[in-house]
Amino acid sequence: MMSNEPKHWLNEAIARHARLTPAVAGLLKNVLNRHSIEYLSIDGRTKNFSSAEEKIRRKKYTNLKSQLTDLTGVRVITFLEAQVNAISQLIRTTFEVDEKNSLDRASDLGEDKIGYRSTHFVCTLGTTRQSLPEYDALSDLKFEIQIRTVLQHAWAELAHDRSFKLGGGLPTKIQRKLNLYSGMLEIVDGAFDEIAKEVDEYKQAIAIKTPTQLSDTETNSLSLQRYARELEEQYGIHLDIPDIPEDILAEFKAFGLSKIGDLRQIASDEAVAPGEGSRGGIDGCLQGRPRNGSAAHPLDDGPRQSKGITGPDRGIDTENIVGLDHAAKGQRRPLLMAGCRS
Template sequence: MNQTSNRHWLIEILPRHTRLTVAVKSLLENILRERQIEYLDINGRVKTLDSALEKIKRKKYSNPKSQMTDLSGIRVITYLESQVLEVTSAIRELFSVDEENSLDRSTVLGSDRIGYRSAHFVCSLGEARSQLPEYVSLGDLKFEIQVRTVLQHAWAELAHDRSFKFQTGLPTGIQRKLNLYAGMLEIVDSAFDSIAQEIDEYTVQLNNKSLNQLSEVEINSISISKFIKELLQHTYINIEYKDLDDDILKELADFGVKNIGQLEAMATDDFIRWYESNKASTTTFSLLRDMMIYTNFDLYFSNDVNWGAIDLQDYEIFASSFGKDKVKAALNENEIDVLDGNNNIIDINAL
């Protein structure tokens, strides 16, 4: 085909590839959501007419209709290496994969090419899906899917950016450093995956323990979440679980809580009754802070308290339970504002 014929062919087929890219992206998003496979991003692109013609010319394709497999391109970026394997498994089940033209570049490239360590598939929708009315005009089209971790993606973007300085053919000493740091990125990628697996295993171990068996377990975000779920099983308190940050963990440490047993000792029947009568719903942050305040109001507010504000309802609960003067003094000393329902600051002295 000459360039004129190529142009006519591309003008006819690129709109179909636009539809194909949208369809493939949607199918991938659905199956990853269904299987609860976490990922950072899925993006798709269709080559422009000019870029497709340029590639045909540069690659000297004699039969671009069969050789151009990347007019539609999808990229899946995961957080971890193990998720790359999960995504590739889903791709093989979802689409028809051209194994001869697909490859896992991490098995064929050296340690200095971390940015190119991605799984690369040439696919079609497959015979069964191609028979469906919504895909009938797309069944003969090929598309490419690339799967890589976020670190692999970052390195690849640097390597492909021609305005950046990481081109090939650098002086020997600089190239050696570049290769070394690329290898370090690969080690970090694997280390993150290993740590994530350890966290999963730790969570499973805790979930298999009863509340009594958690007594000596250290305070951390995972053990606290397990404790709260066990604690509230037989209460009327509805809780919104949120990841715990360093502030609340520091507050617990400053309060003297080092393990789950000490936290459990604070969750007395009196506290649960007080909480149920004052709060129908709460968050993990509020529950832990209120537990410390109820246990020892003076000790809690004598430590470094990182609050910006408190809503009027909580102020009224504390004032009723511990006395207005004590609560006002604690809030003033720690520069904590009281907000009304519209998030306006209330003059605490007027309460």
């Protein structure tokens, strides 16, 4: 049992930490948003009295102020390992970090071991915030920040959930299998990081391609967005294309539009800029929205009959999909690169 003096200190400390926890979580959200770092969640919690008392007794703490550093705990869950590193750097510039009590479990494990990985920082708000009224009496309090990827978080939750009993001390055969799966999870975590880097590198590569070089580029969601930027400059229009639906990409390829150059050949002024105030043309079709007050988009559900073009019959009105010019010596030449007529 704790004596009255430590109990009094702990009650006062918990009350102050109840103010600190949302302040730290809010600061982290603002900093990450300002630096455009994506994250899944940022959550904070303040230990209650019974939980703190149990830890003090179990750890045999004698100096509560210096040893009890997790009355406030904030957890940041990211998508990629690269984001963990970026957030770690920002934490060091945003707060005062107690390096002695902070740790990186991945580094502690070393290169030859696998297991639970997470990055923990013990921090204070720092002296620079002492004069701010919203941080009055909070700047000297220590708190912990934990950073994990989504996969690291899932593994940690399973390993520490007593109902699953995935902690240490398992039978040798089961423990070996557990270690194997932990290693596989680590590989996947790293693979996602590599893929994200390759996507960024691909974007950078096509961003500097000339129109001729871009013509030889595969038609995909990234190259189409790059081509859309080119059309914006060429026609002085704005194309609101945050993402390219997979069904549109599938239709392009089904009709032989496998490269950006194939789209250039069927593009026309009418297709790209159908008229002032119109929402037809490329941006409408790529996003799959109704055009010019029409009741439905050509790719909506419902029975349709393919007409006027040779190609795979997907039950789609292909005249609305690519547009046809009947004036060119009887030939039906596709007009609309995006698949909608204004």
